[in-house]
Amino acid sequence: MASLRQRQTADKATTHTPVDSNIPDNYVQHTLKTTKPLPPVTWRNALQEINWISTTALTVPPILAIYGMCTTPLQAKTFAFAVFWYFVTGLGITAGYHRLWAHRAYNASLPLQYVLALAGAGAVQGSIKWWSRGHRAHHRYTDTDLDPYNAHHGLFWSHIGWMIFKPRRKPGVADVSDLLNNPLVQWQHKYYVWLLLLVAVVTPTVIPGLCWGDWKGGYFYAAMARLVFVHHSTFCVNSLAHWLGETPFDDKHTPRDHMITAFVTIGEGYHNFHHQFPMDYRNAIKWYQYDPTKWFITVMSWIGLASQLKAFPDNEVRKGQLTMELKKLKLKADDMKWPTSSNDLPIITWDSFQEQAKTRPLVLIAGFIHDVSSFMDEHPGGRHLIRKNIGKDATTAFFGGVYDHSNAAHNLLAMMRVGVLRGGLELESEKAIPPSQRLEIIRGQALARLRADAASKEHHGIYDGERRGEAVGQWDEIQGLPSPPLSTGALDSGDEAGSQPEEMDSLRLSHN
Known part of the structure; x- marks a missing residue:
C-alpha cells in the first residue's frame, strides 16, 4: 500500500490527455460516414470472425x-x-x-x-x-x-x-x-x-x-x-x-x-x-x-x-418522470375527439345568427354558437329549457343562472360548436374553454405559436374574417369540421416533421 502511494505521487507528473479533447462536433455522424464496418457475420465467415x-x-x-x-x-x-x-x-x-x-x-x-x-x-x-x-x-x-x-x-x-x-x-x-x-x-x-x-x-x-x-x-x-x-x-x-x-x-x-x-x-x-x-x-x-x-x-x-x-437532485428525477407521464397522457389525448378551435370556425354576425335560429336550434354560449339539435331530446332538464334559449345568449343560464352544469356538460357542449359570433369572442375566456382542455398537454413549439397568435389578435383586431382569409360566414357554410387532436394546442404535420427526437422534453402543462 505504501508503494502504491509512492507511485501515485510519482505519477502526478505523468498525466494522460483525454482522447476526446479534439473530436469534431459531428463526431458520431462523421465517424459512421467515413469508416467502413467489417462485413456481417455469416455461416461462411463465422469461424474467421x-x-x-x-x-x-x-x-x-x-x-x-x-x-x-x-x-x-x-x-x-x-x-x-x-x-x-x-x-x-x-x-x-x-x-x-x-x-x-x-x-x-x-x-x-x-x-x-x-x-x-x-x-x-x-x-x-x-x-x-x-x-x-x-x-x-x-x-x-x-x-x-x-x-x-x-x-x-x-x-x-x-x-x-x-x-x-x-x-x-x-x-x-x-x-x-x-x-x-x-x-x-x-x-x-x-x-x-x-x-x-x-x-x-x-x-x-x-x-x-x-x-x-x-x-x-x-x-x-x-x-x-x-x-x-x-x-x-x-x-x-x-x-x-x-x-x-x-x-x-x-x-x-x-x-x-x-x-x-x-x-x-x-x-x-x-x-x-x-x-x-x-x-x-x-x-x-x-x-x-x-x-x-x-x-x-x-x-x-x-x-x-x-x-x-x-x-x-430529486426535483430533476421527478421532472423526468413527469415528462413521461405527460407524454403518455398526450398519446391518450391524441386518441380522442376535441372541440373545433375558434380559428377553424366561421365568424357569424348577430343578424345572421338570429335569421338561422329560426330554422335551426342554435344557442349562443360564451361567444360560441352551438347547434344543439342532437341533444334536445337528451337534455336532462327537458326540451323546453333549450327551446326557450334558441337564438339567444344563454351564457348566464348555462353557467349557474339556471343550473351550474357539470364538467361533462361543458365538454359535450363544446363539441356542438358551429360558429363564432362576430364581436362576441375576443380572446377565448375561461368560460369558453371546456374543463377537459383547461390543463392541456402541449408541445413547446405549439405553445410559442399560440402566444404569438394571441398577441397578433390583440394587436390587429380579433377574429376578423378578412384577416383569416374568409368572408364573414353564412350559415350554409357551417359544416361539421374534423376536430384537431388537441384543440388549438395540436401540432399539424409540419410541426411533427420539424420536431426533434427529444421534442417531448418540451412537454408542459398549459393553463389556458
Missing part, C-alpha cells in the same frame, strides 16, 4: 460446470459459499467496475478499492480499464453503431455476441484518462491474468477444500458454475435490461426498468433510471426496489470506506 480468447472464457466454464454437476455431489456448505462468492465477485463489477470506476458515482478508500479490484478480476470480464472504456462508450453512443453492445442488433448480440465475434466496428471514442492516471487501475491491468486466476479459480477451490474437504466441489461449483452465473448476470444488463420493462424516465433509448432484471443483475435492473442519471450511485430509488449494490455502497459509507455518494 470468432474472438477466440473471449469465446474460450465464455464456453469452457459452463462445460466444466456441467461436467462437475454430473460427477460431483453438491454439498450445502459449498453451495452457500458459491452463492457468497457470486455476490463478492458480482459486486466487484457492479459496485467497483461499474459505479465506482466507470461512472465515478462515489469515492472509495484505498482498502475498498483493492477489494473491489480483486473481486472484479474474479468475475473474469477484463480489467477495470478495458471494461470501463467499453462501458463509457456504451453510455455515450447508446443504440448507435459506435455502442459496442448496441441493443438494436438483437438480444443475442447485446448479451454475448459482441464478445464471441470480433467487433464489426471500433467502439466510439471514450475518455479514460482518469483511469490511466490511477496507479491502482494500472496495477490491476498489469497483473490482471494472475489476479483472475487467484480470485476466480484458486480461492473458491481452496477455501471449500481446506475448510470442509470439498476440493472438487469448490472447483466445479464455487469456481466454474459461479463464474457462469456472474458472467450472464452482468451480460443481462446489456441485453435483458434493454428489452424487458418500462421507460418511466425517458423513452429516447432502449434501456428499461424491471424488477426481474434487477434480481438477476445484483440490482442493475432499473436501467432506464441509470441511463438517465448515470452518475447516481443508486440504480433503484425506492426503498422497496431490489438494489444490493446500492445497499453495499451505503453500508461502506457508514463505516467510512466510501464517501461523496452522488445522487441526482
Whole structure:
C-alpha cells in the first residue's frame, strides 16, 4: 500500500490527455460516414470472425460446470459459499467496475478499492480499464453503431455476441484518462491474468477444500458454475435490461426498468433510471426496489470506506418522470375527439345568427354558437329549457343562472360548436374553454405559436374574417369540421416533421 502511494505521487507528473479533447462536433455522424464496418457475420465467415480468447472464457466454464454437476455431489456448505462468492465477485463489477470506476458515482478508500479490484478480476470480464472504456462508450453512443453492445442488433448480440465475434466496428471514442492516471487501475491491468486466476479459480477451490474437504466441489461449483452465473448476470444488463420493462424516465433509448432484471443483475435492473442519471450511485430509488449494490455502497459509507455518494437532485428525477407521464397522457389525448378551435370556425354576425335560429336550434354560449339539435331530446332538464334559449345568449343560464352544469356538460357542449359570433369572442375566456382542455398537454413549439397568435389578435383586431382569409360566414357554410387532436394546442404535420427526437422534453402543462 505504501508503494502504491509512492507511485501515485510519482505519477502526478505523468498525466494522460483525454482522447476526446479534439473530436469534431459531428463526431458520431462523421465517424459512421467515413469508416467502413467489417462485413456481417455469416455461416461462411463465422469461424474467421470468432474472438477466440473471449469465446474460450465464455464456453469452457459452463462445460466444466456441467461436467462437475454430473460427477460431483453438491454439498450445502459449498453451495452457500458459491452463492457468497457470486455476490463478492458480482459486486466487484457492479459496485467497483461499474459505479465506482466507470461512472465515478462515489469515492472509495484505498482498502475498498483493492477489494473491489480483486473481486472484479474474479468475475473474469477484463480489467477495470478495458471494461470501463467499453462501458463509457456504451453510455455515450447508446443504440448507435459506435455502442459496442448496441441493443438494436438483437438480444443475442447485446448479451454475448459482441464478445464471441470480433467487433464489426471500433467502439466510439471514450475518455479514460482518469483511469490511466490511477496507479491502482494500472496495477490491476498489469497483473490482471494472475489476479483472475487467484480470485476466480484458486480461492473458491481452496477455501471449500481446506475448510470442509470439498476440493472438487469448490472447483466445479464455487469456481466454474459461479463464474457462469456472474458472467450472464452482468451480460443481462446489456441485453435483458434493454428489452424487458418500462421507460418511466425517458423513452429516447432502449434501456428499461424491471424488477426481474434487477434480481438477476445484483440490482442493475432499473436501467432506464441509470441511463438517465448515470452518475447516481443508486440504480433503484425506492426503498422497496431490489438494489444490493446500492445497499453495499451505503453500508461502506457508514463505516467510512466510501464517501461523496452522488445522487441526482430529486426535483430533476421527478421532472423526468413527469415528462413521461405527460407524454403518455398526450398519446391518450391524441386518441380522442376535441372541440373545433375558434380559428377553424366561421365568424357569424348577430343578424345572421338570429335569421338561422329560426330554422335551426342554435344557442349562443360564451361567444360560441352551438347547434344543439342532437341533444334536445337528451337534455336532462327537458326540451323546453333549450327551446326557450334558441337564438339567444344563454351564457348566464348555462353557467349557474339556471343550473351550474357539470364538467361533462361543458365538454359535450363544446363539441356542438358551429360558429363564432362576430364581436362576441375576443380572446377565448375561461368560460369558453371546456374543463377537459383547461390543463392541456402541449408541445413547446405549439405553445410559442399560440402566444404569438394571441398577441397578433390583440394587436390587429380579433377574429376578423378578412384577416383569416374568409368572408364573414353564412350559415350554409357551417359544416361539421374534423376536430384537431388537441384543440388549438395540436401540432399539424409540419410541426411533427420539424420536431426533434427529444421534442417531448418540451412537454408542459398549459393553463389556458
